[in-house]
Amino acid sequence: MKYKVLYYVNQFFGQVGGEEKAGVKPEFVRKMVGPAMGFNGLLEDKAEVVGTLICGDNYFNENKQEALDYILGVIKEEAPDIVVAGPAFNAGRYGMACAGLANAVIDELGIPVVSGMYMENPGLEECRAKAYVVETGDSAGGMREALPKMAALTLKLLSGQELGKPEEDGYLAQGRRLTIFVEKRGSQRAVDMLLARFRGEEFKTELPMPVFDKVAPAPAIKDLSKATIALVTSGGMVPLGNPDRIQSASAQKWGRYDIDKNVALMGDYCTIHGGFDPVYANEIPDRVAPLDILRDYEKEGKIGGVYKYFYTTTGTGTSVANAVKFGQEIGKELKDAGVDGVILTST
Amino acid sequence: MKLELRKISIKDLKLGSEMKLQDGVLTIDPQAVIDELMEDVNVKNVKVDIARPGEKTRIIPVKDVIEPRVKIEGPGNGFAGVTADMEQLGSGKVNVLDGAAVVTIGDIVGFQEGVIDMWGEGARWTPFSTTYNIVVDIEPVEGLDPHTHERTVRLAGLRAAQVIGEAGRDGEPDKIEVYELGNIFEETAKYPDLPKVVYVEMLISQGLLHDGYVYGVNSQQFLPTLIHPNEELDGAVISGNCVAACDKITTYQHQNNSTILDLYAQHGKTINFLGVVLTPELTTLAGKFRTCDYTAKLCKGLGAEGVIVSEEGYGNPDSDLLMICKRLEDSGIKTVLITDECSGWGGDSQPLADTTPEAVAVVSTGNVSHVVNLPPADKVLGNDRAIATLAGGWEGCLEEDGTIKCELNAVIGSTSEIGYHYLSVEEY
Known part of the structure; x- marks a missing residue:
C-alpha cells in the first residue's frame, strides 16, 4: 500500500494564471499539477500524490475562512496521510496561504504538513512551530533543490521514524527547546566557550536570547x-x-x-x-x-x-x-x- | 594558598557496629551518627540508612548533599564558622571520602527539595546516583519555628558529614589533587601573556530555604565578595536548602565546584585564573543594582579579561545574571553565562525571565520543566508522597504502583547551573 499525499499550490504553480488569477476560488483536481508532478517522482514508489488543491493567493488571504472550509472539506474526504504545500519561496501571500492551511490541517485534522519557504517569507513564522518547513531559495529557480528535500522529509515522516535534529533531517527548527545529554559537562563547555572567545574562534551560544513582547499600558482610570x-x-x-x-x-x-x-x-x-x-x-x-x-x-x-x-x-x-x-x-x-x-x- | 585533596576512593558502603574505612569499604555505625546529631536539643529523632549505586532505591525529599571529609593537616577541620570554630580555610591536607555522600532528608516547611533515584532512568538525571549515599533522616522536636527548623536540619547534615569523614583520617589516598594559586600579582608575573579570568558564582539569597552561606554568614548579608577558590573547595560555602532541587548548588557541589575545577585545569596553560566572586541574588531592585554594579566593579578592578558567571535558581535571578553580563560586556570583558531555562513542558516557551543582547555566549544546562518518568522503586528512603507538593511535582504525579512523573525541577542537581551535570538544550 502506498501512502497518500495531497498537494497544495497557488494559482501560478497550479497553472491557472498569474497575478490576474490570484482571486480564483480553491478547486481540487484528482491529478498532479505543477510541482506535484516532480514531487511525486521523488517518492520512490512508497507514496503517491492523489490530487492537487489549487487556490488563488488573494482569495485565500482575503477569504481565509471560506477557503479553509473548502480545503479542509476536501482533505477530510480524501484522508491523505500527509499534506504538502508549496514550496512558496519568498512569495509572501503564497507563504501565508501555505501557513494558514498548515495550521488548520494540523490543528483540526491532525495530519502532518510539509512545506518549503525562504527564510524571510512571513508564512514561515506563522507555521514553523507546527509544520515541517524546508528552507528554500528566494525564487522558483530553487525548485529543483527544494523538492528532493521536501520529498525526503515527507518519506521520513510517513515511515513513522522519529525525526532527528533539524539540520539532520532538513527542516527548519520548530522552536521546541529539548533537553539532551551531551559529552562535556556544563562547566567544561563554559570554559571552552570562553577560550574560543579569547582566541577569536567561532562559538555557538546554547541559548539565543529571547525576544520579548511589549504590552502597551491601558489608559489611566479617570475616576x-x-x-x-x-x-x-x-x-x-x-x-x-x-x-x-x-x-x-x-x-x-x-x-x-x-x-x-x-x-x-x-x-x-x-x-x-x-x-x-x-x-x-x-x-x-x-x-x-x-x-x-x-x-x-x-x-x-x-x-x-x-x-x-x-x-x-x-x-x-x-x-x-x-x-x-x-x-x-x-x-x-x-x-x-x-x-x-x-x-x-x-x- | 595550597590545598591538597587526598582522595580515597570509596568502593562500597555498608552498615556495621563501628565506623571504619578499610580497603575502600566504608562502614557506617548508625548509632555514632545518631549520638552526634542528638546532642542538638532541637533534634528529636534521627534515622540512618544507605543507598548504593544501582540499587532500586529512591531518596525523597532530599534536602542537601555533603561530601564527608577530614582535614589531617592545616587549619579548619569541618565547616568553619558553622559546625566548627572559625578558621581560615583553603590550605592544608584533606582526606576526602571520594565517592561517598551524606544525603539529608526530612520535611521542613512548604514545598521543598528533590528526588535521587539510584538506578535506571532516574539515575541518568542526577549526579548523586553514582555516589555511595549515607541517607540521614532528621526529625526535629515539635514547635520549632520554620527558620530554626531549617537551621537544625542544615547543621545536622554538615555534622553527620564531619563524623563520617573522621573514618578517613588514617586512610591512604588513591590520588592526590593539589590546588595552589598565589596572589594575583604573583600569578600574573608567572603568566603575563595569559588572559585573566574571574569566576562569578551567584548564590540565592532570598529567605527561608533560599540562602547560601559563606563561613556561616547568610549571603543576604554581604556585598559581592572575593574568595580564593580553595576556600570554597575546602568547605567555606554551604547550601541553605533551596526549593528547586534541579539547580540548587548542594554543599557537595560547592566542595567540588565544577567551574572552579575546570578553570583550575586551564590555569597557567590557557588562562590566568584570578579568583571567585560570590554574588548574592537579592529580591529587591535596589539590591540587584547594588550587587550587579559591585560585581562588575570587582571584576574590572581585578583586571579580568574574561568572566564566567553561574546562576543559582531561576526567575528573578535571571535578571541579575543578565545585568551582570551587560555590565561586564560593556566594559569589554568577555563573558560566558551558565544557566538553565524554563521552556515549559513542550520546550516551546520563552526560556528566560529577562533578556539582553549582550548575552552572546550562554551555556544552557537544560529545561527545568522537562518531564521525566521514573519507574517504581523497590525501596523508598523518606516519603515518596512528598513529590505531590515539591517544586516540579503535582497532585497525582505519583501513581499507585510508585511510578513518578515529574519535571526535572524535582531531580537533585539535574540542571546544575555551575555546570556540574551533562545536560544541554537543543532547538528542534
Whole structure:
C-alpha cells in the first residue's frame, strides 16, 4: 500500500494564471499539477500524490475562512496521510496561504504538513512551530533543490521514524527547546566557550536570547472612586487546603475564588508558592495580595469596589507560554465582568 | 594558598557496629551518627540508612548533599564558622571520602527539595546516583519555628558529614589533587601573556530555604565578595536548602565546584585564573543594582579579561545574571553565562525571565520543566508522597504502583547551573 499525499499550490504553480488569477476560488483536481508532478517522482514508489488543491493567493488571504472550509472539506474526504504545500519561496501571500492551511490541517485534522519557504517569507513564522518547513531559495529557480528535500522529509515522516535534529533531517527548527545529554559537562563547555572567545574562534551560544513582547499600558482610570478593582496575584495565595491543587512551581493552572465576604485574605488563605520564604506571607497573606487595604479604600470611597473574585496562580518556574495563556484567560473574564483596573502582585 | 585533596576512593558502603574505612569499604555505625546529631536539643529523632549505586532505591525529599571529609593537616577541620570554630580555610591536607555522600532528608516547611533515584532512568538525571549515599533522616522536636527548623536540619547534615569523614583520617589516598594559586600579582608575573579570568558564582539569597552561606554568614548579608577558590573547595560555602532541587548548588557541589575545577585545569596553560566572586541574588531592585554594579566593579578592578558567571535558581535571578553580563560586556570583558531555562513542558516557551543582547555566549544546562518518568522503586528512603507538593511535582504525579512523573525541577542537581551535570538544550 502506498501512502497518500495531497498537494497544495497557488494559482501560478497550479497553472491557472498569474497575478490576474490570484482571486480564483480553491478547486481540487484528482491529478498532479505543477510541482506535484516532480514531487511525486521523488517518492520512490512508497507514496503517491492523489490530487492537487489549487487556490488563488488573494482569495485565500482575503477569504481565509471560506477557503479553509473548502480545503479542509476536501482533505477530510480524501484522508491523505500527509499534506504538502508549496514550496512558496519568498512569495509572501503564497507563504501565508501555505501557513494558514498548515495550521488548520494540523490543528483540526491532525495530519502532518510539509512545506518549503525562504527564510524571510512571513508564512514561515506563522507555521514553523507546527509544520515541517524546508528552507528554500528566494525564487522558483530553487525548485529543483527544494523538492528532493521536501520529498525526503515527507518519506521520513510517513515511515513513522522519529525525526532527528533539524539540520539532520532538513527542516527548519520548530522552536521546541529539548533537553539532551551531551559529552562535556556544563562547566567544561563554559570554559571552552570562553577560550574560543579569547582566541577569536567561532562559538555557538546554547541559548539565543529571547525576544520579548511589549504590552502597551491601558489608559489611566479617570475616576477611581467609581472603578471596580480586581485583585490578581502570581504569589501562589490560595484558600487553605489548596482546593484546586495549583502547583507550587511551574503552574499549569490558575484559580478563581470568591472574596465577596472577606475583609482580608488573612485566616482563610496561605501560599503554596515554592519560590520564596513563605513564613511572612503566611503570617499575613494580605502582604502578598492586599485585600485588606483594598477593603479600606472601598470603605473610604477611594475606589468604587473590589471585584468579587480573586485570581491567583504560582509565578515561579511557570513557563511564559502558560503565563500568557493565564493572562489572556483571566483578562477576558475581568473584561467581560466590566472590571476597570487590576492590582497585580508578584513575589 | 595550597590545598591538597587526598582522595580515597570509596568502593562500597555498608552498615556495621563501628565506623571504619578499610580497603575502600566504608562502614557506617548508625548509632555514632545518631549520638552526634542528638546532642542538638532541637533534634528529636534521627534515622540512618544507605543507598548504593544501582540499587532500586529512591531518596525523597532530599534536602542537601555533603561530601564527608577530614582535614589531617592545616587549619579548619569541618565547616568553619558553622559546625566548627572559625578558621581560615583553603590550605592544608584533606582526606576526602571520594565517592561517598551524606544525603539529608526530612520535611521542613512548604514545598521543598528533590528526588535521587539510584538506578535506571532516574539515575541518568542526577549526579548523586553514582555516589555511595549515607541517607540521614532528621526529625526535629515539635514547635520549632520554620527558620530554626531549617537551621537544625542544615547543621545536622554538615555534622553527620564531619563524623563520617573522621573514618578517613588514617586512610591512604588513591590520588592526590593539589590546588595552589598565589596572589594575583604573583600569578600574573608567572603568566603575563595569559588572559585573566574571574569566576562569578551567584548564590540565592532570598529567605527561608533560599540562602547560601559563606563561613556561616547568610549571603543576604554581604556585598559581592572575593574568595580564593580553595576556600570554597575546602568547605567555606554551604547550601541553605533551596526549593528547586534541579539547580540548587548542594554543599557537595560547592566542595567540588565544577567551574572552579575546570578553570583550575586551564590555569597557567590557557588562562590566568584570578579568583571567585560570590554574588548574592537579592529580591529587591535596589539590591540587584547594588550587587550587579559591585560585581562588575570587582571584576574590572581585578583586571579580568574574561568572566564566567553561574546562576543559582531561576526567575528573578535571571535578571541579575543578565545585568551582570551587560555590565561586564560593556566594559569589554568577555563573558560566558551558565544557566538553565524554563521552556515549559513542550520546550516551546520563552526560556528566560529577562533578556539582553549582550548575552552572546550562554551555556544552557537544560529545561527545568522537562518531564521525566521514573519507574517504581523497590525501596523508598523518606516519603515518596512528598513529590505531590515539591517544586516540579503535582497532585497525582505519583501513581499507585510508585511510578513518578515529574519535571526535572524535582531531580537533585539535574540542571546544575555551575555546570556540574551533562545536560544541554537543543532547538528542534
